[in-house]
Amino acid sequence: MRNEALLNAIIDNAIDGIITINDEGIIESINPAACRLFLYEPQEVIGHNISILMPSPDRERHDTYMENYKRTGIAHIIGYGRDVLGRKKNGSVFPFRLGVSEVRYEEQRFFAGFVHDLSHQKEAENRLMQYTQHLEELVKERTVSLNETIDALTHAKEEVSHSLEKEKELGKLKSRLLSMA
Structure with a gap:
């Protein structure tokens, strides 16, 4: 009993x-x-x-x-x-x-x-999955932003290089002009 x-x-x-x-x-x-x-x-x-x-x-x-x-x-x-x-x-x-x-x-x-x-466990798993997806989206957005920044910097570098070349040519012209004068 x-x-x-x-x-x-x-x-x-x-x-x-x-x-x-x-x-x-x-x-x-x-x-x-x-x-x-x-x-x-x-x-x-x-x-x-x-x-x-x-x-x-x-x-x-x-x-x-x-x-x-x-x-x-x-x-x-x-x-x-x-x-x-x-x-x-x-x-x-x-x-x-x-x-x-x-x-x-x-x-x-x-x-x-x-x-x-398992309700609480499944809810936690779902929250974790949503957070993971959110982080993946942030990484994608940041990657796009970073690529745009890299492209802008590359373009700026090319412009600076081009300006530098023109500056050098101008300097050479000045030197020749002064030599001739």
């Missing part, structure tokens, strides 16, 4: 969401962290197909995935972690890391899903 109470306390206080489903895809349990992530109360999802928490097209394909796994035993997500999208009660979609484990208990098969919200 004490071990069961401890296990329930751990699940109820876990930082990440924990959802269990039966082999028909029906939600058996959902912890408070998962309820907060998906914005549902437990009674709103327990007894419903897990696809209620998925956006399209995964929602429509989930039962087929389950049937293929039961028929072939080839896992595409079970035993692996992967980034997926979830659908909240309000219809908004958010990214999370999903790990699914198969559990056999009293000759029944269940699946435990461990949900880690």
Whole structure:
């Protein structure tokens, strides 16, 4: 009894969401962290197909995935972690890391899903990508500006060189004129 109470306390206080489903895809349990992530109360999802928490097209394909796994035993997500999208009660979609484990208990098969919200991480990645793109644009603008400055300096150098040549010619003419005078 004490071990069961401890296990329930751990699940109820876990930082990440924990959802269990039966082999028909029906939600058996959902912890408070998962309820907060998906914005549902437990009674709103327990007894419903897990696809209620998925956006399209995964929602429509989930039962087929389950049937293929039961028929072939080839896992595409079970035993692996992967980034997926979830659908909240309000219809908004958010990214999370999903790990699914198969559990056999009293000759029944269940699946435990461990949900880690990636919203903040994805937002940070997007901000970093936008900042990187901004920096790349600045580099392009500065490169264009630098090339224009180099062109202007080259043109100015050519003008100075040309003026210097004319000055030298003028100096030679003055020297000849003075020599002749």
